[in-house]
Amino acid sequence: MFEKFYPESNSQKVGAKIFSPMNVNFNLKNYINKDGKSQILLVVTSEGKRKRVPLDIYIKPTDWDKNKQRAKKSEDSETINLLLDQIFSKISDIRIHYRLSKIPLSLDKLIEEFKNKTPDYDFIAFMKHHLGKMILRPNSFKKHISEIKKLEEYRAYIPFHEINMSFIDSYKGYLANTKNNAPTTIASSIKIITKFLRIARKYGIFLNLNVDDIKPGSTKGNRVNLNIEEVNRLKAYYFSQFIKPNHKLTLGYFLFSCYSSLRISDIQKLNRQDVESDTLTYVSTKTNNIHTVIITKTAKEIVEHNPELFVTKISDQKMNKALKEIANICSIKKKVHFHVARHSFATNFLRKGGKIEDLQVIMDHSDIQTTMVYVHIIKSESIKSMYLMDD
Template identity: 25%
Template sequence: MQKRKSTFSILFFIKRKKLLKNGDAPVYMRITIDGRFLETSLKRGVNPKTWNEKKQRSTGRDRLSIELNDFLDSTLSRIYKIHRQLIDDGKVLDPKAVMTAFHGKMERPKMLREVFRQENEKYRQLLEIGGVVLGTVLRYERTERYLGDVDDMPFRTIDNEFVRDFFLFLKVEKKAEQNTANKYCKNLKKVIRFALDNGWMDVNPFQGIKFTAKNTTREFLTEKELTTLINKDFCIERLAQVRDIFVFCSLTGLAFSDVAALRPEHITIDDDGNYWIHKARQKTKNMCSIPYLESARVIAEKYREHPSCVAKGVVLPVLSNQKMNSYLAEIADVCGIKKTLTTHIARHSFACLALANGVSMEVIAKMLGHSDIKTTKIYAKVIDRSIAEQMGALASKFGSQK
């Protein structure tokens, strides 16, 4: 297929409704390339009665009209030269590039990683005022670092192939799971959208690309497994501490970032003497209203004088998420739990155990701080699948006998 020829035109015109103080109309120039255009004032004026729109010149015979027409002729010649130079240099060819050169400077193309870093700095500023959570900021910064494994490039050179190669790089080189790779590509897509909105690129490189999410099984602890965890004696202090925090989350439904930021002021007592945790989620800012069970209060009381809690003004001495997950792997092994324990499984366990014990979906959504009950219904599917699997095993034991 023959490549479509680029279109290019220059138009001189006046604005009759924006007259200058002396009554002249300001003269403007419009550059159009492939349907896109930009306008600029030429800092010249003309008597609107002498302007010929068809010829794009003044019909006056006075000295000022002659000088204006000479200026327009030289401007026209200069714009054509700039246009030709951009083509010869293989540079970006659009109205903005031509106009920038006309005003005396060639615009440096916007670079992907440079803009990505600038956007990440904004996320860091939002983090300081609570506009985003740390996990979001770290994921965007990690995306930018992964892009650093390839040379920085102008936005206009990013194409469909680059996006697909980046996704493959995440899967193969970084060993990212399907859904994790999707998140990194989603971060890239947001910056690409920003570039498109600012006119730094014309074609969306994500056009026609669809990243399919992989269905994942949300693991949770059964009552028996959680009881085993609670009753286990640990002689190693760090394991006992991590186990206590995991159990606390299993009894409250708090996510890792929320339990790490839990303070005494988040705990209240109602008129009936019932204890509550009222706290906005770090991730969504949705308010959680959670009954503060006595078993959870006993754990918190155990660490009330812990140096870390006193220094930070928090309820529990929560370690980093990485350390927590590392120690939880040890704990699962010691307790004989054949599941990959992570901090988030505690939240899943809370939701599933609450459902299994007859707590309504609406109440669980309120406790977890979900803004949409559809999110909460995921746990109902987990429960249904677990029941189906167990009944399937039962059916195999008591199948029909011939």
Template identity: 25%
Template structure:
């Protein structure tokens, strides 16, 4: 006797009276076999105004609506396939057995912000073992926060599956950074580069199929690296401030201008990084926090004198370091005060100290290769940027000179 084929249907609908916190209606499905049915949530939401009950789909054209419709179609296909297999294998067919099999095989899609947060937690762990510097970790966490703000504003949802991320999403995020967060072009590019790293992880793990960065090339804006002239540096060095905190910050800035160390490197500078060669010359040998490349820097007497001043400073004794470095943000804030007092019309920051070291060394005949070694650059092309800065400065000064004397006959 031939086995009677069971009747089977699936209905997708929304619950308008049980709205989610963001105002969306939860999407459900009802699986019916031989008149008996069970309901299950798709764990998705949709704007009630966009739901078409007849078509059992969203009428919205935004990415989330399209992703929902694709998910509904995929779910229906899987349920039909399960029913057909159960029929072929003569298994017990009822709503419960079908939904249990669907739930067993269904995988929760990987979500962008969720994975981003997990990766940043790993970055925090790497920071604890000295594998990363704090600024890198903070930049990644800022990118995560901005991305979350963008998704909530643009899509009215706290997170999005990787499958919903496309080319327009990336471009819109870049625009959000420029307009809403008022980020400079190059800074916005950096945040998008961080997002690209998360997307690459998703592509490698097959969480998404299409690379949303395909064909996107964000143009970098040319910037001029500021540096201090010898006269400006001397003005700062010889100035005595009434506030002790400004004297301390000035000393640390000058130390960096005399050694080329970055903020993160001077912050972690310890006595063991200092050595004396056979001829009595002092050196700083230290792996850069950013690249792990070894810096080999002559430790000038003027720089040593600064460190000697803080030998018994409580902060230095507590941390076992040479200088009482405070946070980069506070340092830069105080440097702004110092620039104003000294009459220097430049945005004085800790990074300008490193630029000044490189430019002044070039101007005084130190070779590019030696400067690259002192700065710990992996590629001399990075060091050549400072040569362009020097050339531009010379050209500007000669242009000013020409305007004064060029018109004489």
């Protein structure tokens, strides 16, 4: 038994035979090892040439069906046959990719692609390969790795020609329904996929969709923030004698951010001596800009209250878990995570009459439109206050 491919020829290259018929077979190696098993070989022939590829699959000769080129029914037959089907599919995907890309495919090139750990026809392998070439900040690199793993959980192997708008929509559905991801998280995932598809297009890889048609959606979210009264509640708990020992550090870092606007990534880099003067100058992890902020009187009091602050560090995950407990203790019914502190600084700065232009500088926003989001939040709150007129 063999599988034969009859690919199309390229009409753009008159007289040039760039796709040749190929036969794909699975045979056993004559040698039998000490376990009484023989190695299975992938055998591909084309135009009188033959290539044998030893596979990491072994079977007893008595369990092998020579005509069907598959394992007979036995204990391992299901696994072996599944692996052989996957190998055949891989060969098929390579040929489809080359045909759609209108690139000549020789027998030698086919075997090279089959053995290649970073092939151009498999999107996940392509992502991993090109991620290794990128210069990214640690947090960004971690995020990219996480997104690739998430995609692998959805499908371990994704040929480029199978990525179309239907695939994108199905993956969005998987993220929403199976992974329970929020719309902003889904948008962030699709944004990273789109980024790598653009790189693939740049390298001349055939894509079965127009990348520009992909709409990731907004990654901004609703920007949960705490008002002045809610921040005061947290502050009262922080300075109280009733605070739980495992809440002290987390709440200290969170409140410092509420009064300084610092991101968690920047707070994690600072040490005690950095925050003991009147001003703080640092290189922003996100923007790579040199940035200066004033350490306010309240921020200083927060630091001085706990000698372990900016000495002992806690992971982002542990802090976010503790913040949920702290919010519950302080009767705050909002979904509190560390970045809420930065949003709280911005909105409370405006609530107290701060200027939008000053806020842009403090927050290190390159675009005023980013800062304007906080103005819209405050305006939305003002409109809602009309309900006070109801009897």
